[in-house]
Amino acid sequence: MRHPVRVAVTGAAGSISYSMVYRIASGEMFGPDQPVILQLVELPVAMNALKGVAMELADGAYPLLHSVTLHDNVQEGFAGVHYAVLVGARPRGKGMERQDLLEANAAIFAEQGKALSDFANPDVRVLVVGNPANTNALIASRNAPNLSPSQFTAMTRLDHNRVVGMVAEKLGVNAGSVRRAAIWGNHSATQYPDLHHAVLDDGSSVIDQLDAADYRENLIPAVQKRGAAIIEARGLSSAASASQAAIDHMRDWAAGSDRHDWVSMGIISDGSYGIAKGIFYSFPVQCNFGAYRIIQGLEINEMSRELMQATEKELLEERAMIEHLLPKETEEAHDNFSYSSEPHKPAHQELT
Numbered sequence: 001m002r003h004p005v006r007v008a009v010t011g012a013a014g015s016i017s018y019s020m021v022y023r024i025a026s027g028e029m030f031g032p033d034q035p036v037i038l039q040l041v042e043l044p045v046a047m048n049a050l051k052g053v054a055m056e057l058a059d060g061a062y063p064l065l066h067s068v069t070l071h072d073n074v075q076e077g078f079a080g081v082h083y084a085v086l087v088g089a090r091p092r093g094k095g096m097e098r099q100d101l102l103e104a105n106a107a108i109f110a111e112q113g114k115a116l117s118d119f120a121n122p123d124v125r126v127l128v129v130g131n132p133a134n135t136n137a138l139i140a141s142r143n144a145p146n147l148s149p150s151q152f153t154a155m156t157r158l159d160h161n162r163v164v165g166m167v168a169e170k171l172g173v174n175a176g177s178v179r180r181a182a183i184w185g186n187h188s189a190t191q192y193p194d195l196h197h198a199v200l201d202d203g204s205s206v207i208d209q210l211d212a213a214d215y216r217e218n219l220i221p222a223v224q225k226r227g228a229a230i231i232e233a234r235g236l237s238s239a240a241s242a243s244q245a246a247i248d249h250m251r252d253w254a255a256g257s258d259r260h261d262w263v264s265m266g267i268i269s270d271g272s273y274g275i276a277k278g279i280f281y282s283f284p285v286q287c288n289f290g291a292y293r294i295i296q297g298l299e300i301n302e303m304s305r306e307l308m309q310a311t312e313k314e315l316l317e318e319r320a321m322i323e324h325l326l327p328k329e330t331e332e333a334h335d336n337f338s339y340s341s342e343p344h345k346p347a348h349q350e351l352t
């Protein structure tokens with residue numbers, strides 16, 4: 001039996017986590033032969049609810065669940081972790097401006113980045129789910145001087161899965177047969193779901209089977225606004241699909257993604273496709289045992305360029321709003337980080 005991996009989840013008593021932690025315990029994130037230790041983190045006010053989550057984890061009698069610890073602070077909650085899924089974030093309150101929201105989250109994610117840097121396993125891999133996810137990932141990584149920015153990612157896999165699901169429905173095919181979709185940019189309404197390179201299992205081009213006006217005027221906005229549509233229908237935000245996306249993201253990052261397909265991840269921009277360095281921007285990537293690699297050399301047409309730049313602009317604006325809160329000393333390292341294509345070992349294999 002392998003040694004267990006330590007997995008921290010923040011916001012662990014919230015809706016997304018309630019759809020996720022049981023699936024981590026059953027092996028869906030790290031595989032059916034990988035035991036896990038769950039280190040669940042919540043705000044002090046939610047510790048009682050978190051105890052309930054832990055009771056249900058015990059009642060699931062999961063063979064892969066080595067142990068569960070509960071924490072009301074990240075310094076203890078992140079101790080020794082190999083993976084961290086940062087779900088908890090400050091939601092937008094009444095009368096709160098975008099700047100207030102960014103600043104409130106900057107304080108949370110700065111503390112979390114620092115704690116990861118100081119207390120997590122040096123090979124930790126971090127997924128930021130809590131919104132605004134891309135800029136929160138930037139803040140966390142800039143506050144983690146002992147870690148590489150490539151160890152931080154923001155979740156755009158839900159957007160990726162959404163466009164795959166929608167186009168599959170439109171073309172009357174199974175979602176599993178749609179490959180090479182891409183999400184560019186921010187996890188927000190400016191994101192660009194790009195189907196220009198997508199193919200079906202039989203090798204046929206997806207974009208050739210779509211009506212160009214329908215793609216631009218209906219499908220792209222439907223993906224961009226899917227979160228709002230779910231809130232409108234359900235009265236609650238997406239939780240099951242968000243949890244699925246987090247599981248897909250971490251599983252592919254840790255174990256490798258399908259080599260015939262791409263996935264989308266919000267990652268530190270290295271300047272690929274002319275996107276400003278140093279922001280967390282979603283690119284199409286392939287993963288190979290703990291490392292990701294941006295898909296290079298794609299032809300970008302005028303429409304794509306325009307949409308990729310619109311979402312880049314929003315991320316640059318978000319960064320400008322919290323720039324004064326970013327530590328200066330990590331700026332140069334961030335902008336000049338070099339991505340090693342040498343695959344890392346999965347963090348947990350080093351333990352065994």
Ligand code: NAX
Nearest residue numbers: 011013014015016042043088089129130131133155158242
């Ligand atoms: P909930 O409000 O149900 O749960 C959030 C939980 O986080 C609460 O239990 C709260 O006590 C806890 N929390 C808040 N601040 C914390 C902190 N500093 N440390 C530890 N715990 C903290 O929200 P839920 O529906 O689970 O959504 C969580 C986050 O995911 C939100 O920010 C949401 O906007 C974001 N989402 C991101 C998505 C993505 O694709 N990147 C999609 C789904 C979701 O909208």
